[in-house]
Amino acid sequence: MTDRYKNLFSTLDQSALSRADKVHLRDQNLALLLRKIWAGHETTRATLARQTGLSRSSVSSLVDHLIDMRLVEERGEGISTGGRKPTILRFNYQSKFILGLDIGASHLGAIIIDLNGQVISWRQEPAPVRLQPAQSLHQLNRLIQEILDESITNRDQLLGVGIAVPSPISPQNPQYLSPTFMPTWRDINLIESISIPDNIPLLIDNDANVGALAEVWWGAGQGCNQLAFIKLGTGVGAGFIIDGKVFRGHGGSAGELGHMVIDPEGPTCVCGLQGCLVTFVGSQPILKHAQKLGLEHQKITDLLSALKEGDPIARDVISSVAKSLGLAVAGLMNMMNPERVILGGDLALAGDSLLHPLRECVQTRSLWSAISNSNIVTSTLGEQVIALGAATSILQRTLTQPNQVFTQWRG
Amino acid sequence: MTDRYKNLFSTLDQSALSRADKVHLRDQNLALLLRKIWAGHETTRATLARQTGLSRSSVSSLVDHLIDMRLVEERGEGISTGGRKPTILRFNYQSKFILGLDIGASHLGAIIIDLNGQVISWRQEPAPVRLQPAQSLHQLNRLIQEILDESITNRDQLLGVGIAVPSPISPQNPQYLSPTFMPTWRDINLIESISIPDNIPLLIDNDANVGALAEVWWGAGQGCNQLAFIKLGTGVGAGFIIDGKVFRGHGGSAGELGHMVIDPEGPTCVCGLQGCLVTFVGSQPILKHAQKLGLEHQKITDLLSALKEGDPIARDVISSVAKSLGLAVAGLMNMMNPERVILGGDLALAGDSLLHPLRECVQTRSLWSAISNSNIVTSTLGEQVIALGAATSILQRTLTQPNQVFTQWRG
DNA sequence: AGACTTTGTTTTTTTATCAAACAAAGTATT
DNA sequence: AATACTTTGTTTGATAAAAAAACAAAGTCT
Numbered sequence: 001m002t003d004r005y006k007n008l009f010s011t012l013d014q015s016a017l018s019r020a021d022k023v024h025l026r027d028q029n030l031a032l033l034l035r036k037i038w039a040g041h042e043t044t045r046a047t048l049a050r051q052t053g054l055s056r057s058s059v060s061s062l063v064d065h066l067i068d069m070r071l072v073e074e075r076g077e078g079i080s081t082g083g084r085k086p087t088i089l090r091f092n093y094q095s096k097f098i099l100g101l102d103i104g105a106s107h108l109g110a111i112i113i114d115l116n117g118q119v120i121s122w123r124q125e126p127a128p129v130r131l132q133p134a135q136s137l138h139q140l141n142r143l144i145q146e147i148l149d150e151s152i153t154n155r156d157q158l159l160g161v162g163i164a165v166p167s168p169i170s171p172q173n174p175q176y177l178s179p180t181f182m183p184t185w186r187d188i189n190l191i192e193s194i195s196i197p198d199n200i201p202l203l204i205d206n207d208a209n210v211g212a213l214a215e216v217w218w219g220a221g222q223g224c225n226q227l228a229f230i231k232l233g234t235g236v237g238a239g240f241i242i243d244g245k246v247f248r249g250h251g252g253s254a255g256e257l258g259h260m261v262i263d264p265e266g267p268t269c270v271c272g273l274q275g276c277l278v279t280f281v282g283s284q285p286i287l288k289h290a291q292k293l294g295l296e297h298q299k300i301t302d303l304l305s306a307l308k309e310g311d312p313i314a315r316d317v318i319s320s321v322a323k324s325l326g327l328a329v330a331g332l333m334n335m336m337n338p339e340r341v342i343l344g345g346d347l348a349l350a351g352d353s354l355l356h357p358l359r360e361c362v363q364t365r366s367l368w369s370a371i372s373n374s375n376i377v378t379s380t381l382g383e384q385v386i387a388l389g390a391a392t393s394i395l396q397r398t399l400t401q402p403n404q405v406f407t408q409w410r411g
Numbered sequence: 412m413t414d415r416y417k418n419l420f421s422t423l424d425q426s427a428l429s430r431a432d433k434v435h436l437r438d439q440n441l442a443l444l445l446r447k448i449w450a451g452h453e454t455t456r457a458t459l460a461r462q463t464g465l466s467r468s469s470v471s472s473l474v475d476h477l478i479d480m481r482l483v484e485e486r487g488e489g490i491s492t493g494g495r496k497p498t499i500l501r502f503n504y505q506s507k508f509i510l511g512l513d514i515g516a517s518h519l520g521a522i523i524i525d526l527n528g529q530v531i532s533w534r535q536e537p538a539p540v541r542l543q544p545a546q547s548l549h550q551l552n553r554l555i556q557e558i559l560d561e562s563i564t565n566r567d568q569l570l571g572v573g574i575a576v577p578s579p580i581s582p583q584n585p586q587y588l589s590p591t592f593m594p595t596w597r598d599i600n601l602i603e604s605i606s607i608p609d610n611i612p613l614l615i616d617n618d619a620n621v622g623a624l625a626e627v628w629w630g631a632g633q634g635c636n637q638l639a640f641i642k643l644g645t646g647v648g649a650g651f652i653i654d655g656k657v658f659r660g661h662g663g664s665a666g667e668l669g670h671m672v673i674d675p676e677g678p679t680c681v682c683g684l685q686g687c688l689v690t691f692v693g694s695q696p697i698l699k700h701a702q703k704l705g706l707e708h709q710k711i712t713d714l715l716s717a718l719k720e721g722d723p724i725a726r727d728v729i730s731s732v733a734k735s736l737g738l739a740v741a742g743l744m745n746m747m748n749p750e751r752v753i754l755g756g757d758l759a760l761a762g763d764s765l766l767h768p769l770r771e772c773v774q775t776r777s778l779w780s781a782i783s784n785s786n787i788v789t790s791t792l793g794e795q796v797i798a799l800g801a802a803t804s805i806l807q808r809t810l811t812q813p814n815q816v817f818t819q820w821r822g
Numbered sequence: 823a824g825a826c827t828t829t830g831t832t833t834t835t836t837t838a839t840c841a842a843a844c845a846a847a848g849t850a851t852t
Numbered sequence: 853a854a855t856a857c858t859t860t861g862t863t864t865g866a867t868a869a870a871a872a873a874a875c876a877a878a879g880t881c882t
Contacts, residue, residue, distance in 0.1 A: 025436050025838090026869065032433075046829055053433045055871045060830065077878095083828020084878040168780050178780055226661045238746070242658065249748025250637045253780040256745040261738065261776045271778055327672065331742050334667040335649070337660025365672045367682055369579050369589055369664040436869095437838060457860055466840045471861065488847095494859020495847040 026062075027403050029054060033062050035399050037072055037091050038115070044078060044086035063089060070095045071115075071402070091115065096159035096398075097152055099196075100391025102207065103140065103165045105130045105234040110143050111387035112151045115159075115395060117218045121151040122384055129166075133185050141195045159398060160201035162390030163190070164210045166235060168253035174204040178253075180271060181235075203393045207231060208255055209246045210389030211379075212239030215342045217392050219381040226338045229379075230257060230329070231386075232345035236278045238332065246393075258282070260328045280324035283346065290317045300346040307353055318350055319357045326361025333362065333370045344379035351378055437473075438814050440465060444473050446810050448483055448502050449526070455489060455497035474500065481506045482526075482813070502526065507570035507809075508563055510607075511802025513618065514551065516541045516577045516645040521554050522798035523562045526570075526806060528629045532562040533795055540577075544596045552606045570809060571612035573801030574601070575621045577646060579664035585615040589664075591682060592646075614804045618642060619666055620657045621800030622790075623650030626753050628803050630792040637749045640790075641668060641740070642797075643756035647689045649743065657804075669693070671739045691735035694757065701728045711757040718764055729761055730768045737772025744773065744781045755790035762789055 029052075036048055049059045066072040073092045077085040093116035102109030108127045112120040123143060129136045152158060167177040167185075175191040191202060212229035215221035221229070221241065229239045236258030240247040248254050258278035259271050266275025267285075279285050283300050290296070290303055295313040297303045307314035329341060347354065359376055379385055397404075440463075447459055460470045477483040484503045488496040504527035513520030519538045523531040534554060540547045563569060578588040578596075586602040602613060623640035626632035632640070632652065640650045647669030651658040659665050669689035670682050677686025678696075690696050694711050701707070701714055706724040708714045718725035740752060758765065770787055790796055808815075 023434060023436055023439055025434055028434050029870090044829080056830065057832080057872085058870050060832095061869085080879050081828070082826085082880050084830075084876095086829060180779060224661075242653070247653065247747075249781075250635075250750035251748055251780060251784045253778065254746065254748040256748070256778050256781055259778045259781075260742050260745050264738070264776075273776060273778070327675070331671050332746060334671050335665065335743060335746060336658075337662055337665040337667070339661035365675075365684060367664065367667050367670045367684070368591055369662060370660075370667055370670075373662045440838090455860080467861065468841085468863080469839055471863095472838085491848050492859070493849050493857085495845095495861075497860060 027401075029058070030062050030065060031400055031402050033059065034066060034071060034402050037066070037089055038399055042075070042088050042090050044089060046086055048089075069402070093118070095157075097157050098159050098391040098394045099144070099148065099161045100387040100389070100394075101140065101144070101161065101163045101194075102387035102390060103129055103136075103163065104207070104386070105166045108136065108140050108143055109384070109387040110140075110147045111384055111391055112147055113388065113391045113395075115398075117388070117392070117395070119384065119388070121147050122387070123147055124383065130182060131184060133182075133188050137188075137193045144195065155197070158200055160203065160394035161194075161196050162210065162393045163194070163202065163204045164207040164386045164390040165190070165204060166207050166237075168251075168256065169204055169206050169248075170252045171248065201394065201397075203390070203397070205246070205390065205393055206237065206239065206252075206255070207386045207389075208237035208239035209248065210239065210393055211344050211385050212241045212342075212389070213246060213392050213396065214381055214385045214389030215344070215379060216241045216244070217396075218388065219379060219385070220342050220377050221340055224339045226336070227340045227342060228255075228332060228336065228338045229342045229344055230325075232281060232325075232343060232347035234283050236281055240336070240338070244396075257328055257332065260331065262324050262327050277324060277328045281321045281347070286317060286321060286347070289320070290314065293317065301349065304346075304350050307350060315353070318353050321347070322354055322357035323361050325354075326358050327365060329358065329376065330362045330365030333366045333374060337370045337374070339374055341374065341376045342379050343376070344381070344385050348378040354378075438812075440469070441473055441476060442811055442813050444470065445477060445482060445813050448477070448500055449810055451502075453486070453499050453501050455500060457497055459500075480813070504529070506568075508568050509570050509802040509805045510555070510559065510572045511621075511798040511800070511805075512551065512555070512572065512574045512605075513798035513801060514540055514547075514574065514576045515618070515797070519547065519551050519554055520795070520798040521551075521558045522795055522802055523558055524799065524802045524806075526809075528799070528803070528806070530795065530799070532558050533798070534558055535794065541593060542595060544593075544599055548599075548604045555606065566608065569611055571614065571805035572605075572607050573621065573804045574605070574613065574615045575618040575797045575801040576601070576615060577618050577648075579662075579667065580615055580617050580659075581663045582659065612805065612808075614801070614808070616657065616801065616804055617648065617650065617663075617666070618797045618800075619648035619650035620659065621650065621804055622755050622796050623652045623753075623800070624657060624803050624807065625792055625796045625800030626755070626790060627652045627655070628807075629799065630790060630796070631753050631788050632751055635750045637747070638751045638753060639666075639743060639747065639749045640753045640755055641736075643692060643736075643754060643758035645694050647692055651747070651749070655807075668739055668743065671742065673735050673738050688735060688739045692732045692758070697728060697732060697758070700731070701725065704728065712760065715757075715761050718761060726764065729764050732758070733765055733768035734772050736765075737769050738776060740769065740787065741773045741776030744777045744785060748781045748785070750785055752785070752787045753790055754787070755792070755796050759789040765789075 032052055033048055036051055037043055045059050045063055049056045071092055073090050075088045075090040078088045093114045096115055098113050100111045109124040111122045127136045127139050165177055167181045175189050177185040179186045208229060208231040211231050215229050216224055216227055221227040225243055227241050231237050238255040238257040240255055259276045261275050262277050262280060263275035267279045268274055269276040269279050287297060293313045303314055443463055444459055447462055448454055456470050456474055460467045482503055484501050486499045486501040489499045504525045508523050508525055511522045520535040522533045525531060538547045538550050576588055578592045586600050588596040590597045619640060619642040622642050626640050627635055627638055632638040636654055638652050642648050649666035649668040651666055670684060670687045672686050673688050673691060674686035678690045679685055680687040680690050698708055704724045714725055718729060
């Protein structure tokens, strides 16, 4: 393994390992306080001590460390509650910035966020990703230069880069895409193809996975311990968050909802199977279905405009989509019993027109106990969700293992 | 919350909490050593120091503590490897025993194991659990007395009691069964109905969940990080293990594979839905199906005997079952990408007659990436698996949080 | 004005680990 | 057989981190 890979976070879940590893107490407490301050926006040393159970003296010492790292600042005094006025501690959300890249089947997106998830800069453009990898990578590297030049004065401010790809990612080889879904990308090493300095941490993950992460951090999934994010686009994929972490399955391909078999006698899918969900609710099949019924559109968004204007054909098409999707979602809920299911992608913009028939279908196909405490909603993060999630994966690592992340710059 | 519930382990996954909690370093290292000694059967202080990275002096001190707790013993001297002979440390597997209870839809089972999973005693008998809770509880309490009297001289030797039930369990109210599946058990408080002294830890969980646990500890799932256990019996349920822990979903009802809709136009199920998997592969529907084709049996095991003798009707029935089951398993694998799927219950005794057509069906319904590193096998633990798993849940808690478990007896 | 509170720091104590020294008991070499 | 080296496990002192206690600062409440 070359030096280039030192900064690549393993996508492997490390809980199994860290359990067997020696614990570095101070690092853990440092991360614990960092998360509390991050989540609280403003707090005080005394409050932190009460919340964490650490002593006031330990908290003082640890907070000093965080201030030295420039992640936390003192911001004047707060209001007395019957004694000395506390010193307000504030997370320094603008001390670093994160780049998130969204490599879609037919588009590229790039976002810069601060440590509070605020969007500093955002760009998106069409690109022939699936068919022309070389050209797309060139385009992507230009996009990266542009957005960095625009938003960041000093490269030291770049905390890391998260990359989302439209393919399952194997934990062992995150730099290569799946030959099944992206045949033209075979043998292309994504890490080496991207022009980011060697000492900047990189993280590659599946688009639906990071979409789920974005929703639980910033969107409709806040506060959920178990959630599923379904990305409805050219393809259909799901990402799962379980107890704050992305669930990837054994080979990294968990969440392949798009290739659940809905109709064993259905049409043949690009993956080779028959009657996959994506052959009913992928963008292309939907548009074709509408076309057959006499409604011609090139984009899902155009179809949805027609829907809003009350077009009965569009309505029928969407409700037929809801029924197919409902079968898969019902299966998902029976199987995994998530707290919330969040629909994302172009199609989710249909809102209630999609949700109402979908919920109805799910109700007739799921156990009461599996859905009684659950709900299905649409994403609130729009087209940025994937790029945002990619960036969030870097932020998550920073807040859980700050010292590991920050030594990247020291070495 | 009364004292009675102090000893009831929450079935809630505590990882989210413990992350936010202060770390008790010595407790963690104690548990770490305990697990290493447990897994190694026999080891030495020097070996432990090398394996864990702890210093020899720390190991010595911690091991002394474990010896005081009577969990570990010194067992003479080992062979020299060029220097002083090491002292052999041996896990004291017989220092405590665990009671596991299997409350099935129509049977009761009770098992006593030592800390190495060795079965000390095992009983099983039919019982009208689903329809007559009061009588069944009476029967169960008699069974508990009998098996304890038979195997355990001193009640101090009982480390805890694990209970498996044929119903989803809500993490908030583990003592009540689901009214949907066990309507006659409504308002019955399971914890208070079982005659076990108040100071003995109890753990209630769903049968498929603990079945999965048994397989990963003692059976066909050893070494797996992600596995699914499918219990094929009167009902059909799945249990998931993710990174060593049972995955329960938000409301505790993850794994309801039996109520995945296989055929939207299929027969109505007891749960109220239509075409559930269980209406095709539950014991009763299978026997009825065979009956229709002219093969009359009262039990699945009888049907399987016929199968072994080459009965073509039995063969057809099983392969039809495999096809239905295959649809659900394929969905499971696409969605969760487990390393291994293990079939348990009476039907799993069919072995290859079931596995071959099942694997074939799954292959034509699952993505290559979701199944290429996975396999489907049958359980190796037989009819004890559920009771064994219930007991194992207590063992797991003991080995991960020994101090928490043992203070139960000191208080 | 005086008593009590709350906060944050400083000092001291406690806890847990580690490193080094050491004793015990072996093997390998000459 | 004597000596040198190894390995193990304990003991002793050093170090790191946290907690407890004491304290100073700055408030509120009566």
